[in-house]
Amino acid sequence: xxxxxxxxxxxVIISVVFAVTNWQALAANLPINFFFxxxxxxxxxxxxxxxxxxxxxxxxxxxxxxxxxxxxxTHLERQIETLxxxxxxxxxxxxxxxxxxxxxxxxxLTTNVQxxxxxxxxxxxxxxxxxxxxxEAKFTHLEERVxxxxxxxxxxxxxxxxxxxxxxxxxx
Numbered sequence: 001x002x003x004x005x006x007x008x009x010x011x012v013i014i015s016v017v018f019a020v021t022n023w024q025a026l027a028a029n030l031p032i033n034f035f036f037x038x039x040x041x042x043x044x045x046x047x048x049x050x051x052x053x054x055x056x057x058x059x060x061x062x063x064x065x066x067x068x069x070x071x072x073x074t075h076l077e078r079q080i081e082t083l084x085x086x087x088x089x090x091x092x093x094x095x096x097x098x099x100x101x102x103x104x105x106x107x108x109l110t111t112n113v114q115x116x117x118x119x120x121x122x123x124x125x126x127x128x129x130x131x132x133x134x135x136e137a138k139f140t141h142l143e144e145r146v147x148x149x150x151x152x153x154x155x156x157x158x159x160x161x162x163x164x165x166x167x168x169x170x171x172x
Contacts, residue, residue, distance in 0.1 A: 012055065019048055 019026060026044025 015051070 022044070026048060027042045028044065029040045030043045031038055032041050032043060032046070
């Protein structure tokens with residue numbers, strides 16, 4: 001865009017220098033035909049005026065076009081800012097959603113672990129109680145068996161003593 005402006009400025013300066021150096025030729029009166037009538041006017045000045053008017057029109061059209069581009073750029077920048085704000089808000093909402101989801105899952109997981117720990121503790125207590133019950137029953141059975149064996153041994157010893165006493169009394 002700057003190169004274009006520089007080139008146009010150089011061309012305008014060269015045209016002005018050309019018009020100044022050839023002023024007498026541009027100011028000479030000539031007959032000019034306007035299709036319906038003819039008039040005596042300086043043709044160079046008319047052409048120079050037409051060039052100035054066309055240049056001014058081109059300049060104003062370019063200026064309006066540039067203002068439209070700047071307006072469009074400003075509008076697009078506002079849209080970008082709005083979209084960035086929306087994107088940032090959406091990211092924050094997503095992060096909050098993820099955080100909430102993770103918190104809920106962690107709570108559920110903690111509850112499940114506590115439930116399983118309670119079940120394991122309960123099953124362990126039941127297993128220990130059953131083991132103690134079996135051990136106590138076996139211990140009671142063993143005590144009964146020991147008493148039975150002791151009584152049988154005592155009876156056998158008493159029987160053996162009786163037999164020995166009978167044998168000693170027969171010998172004497």
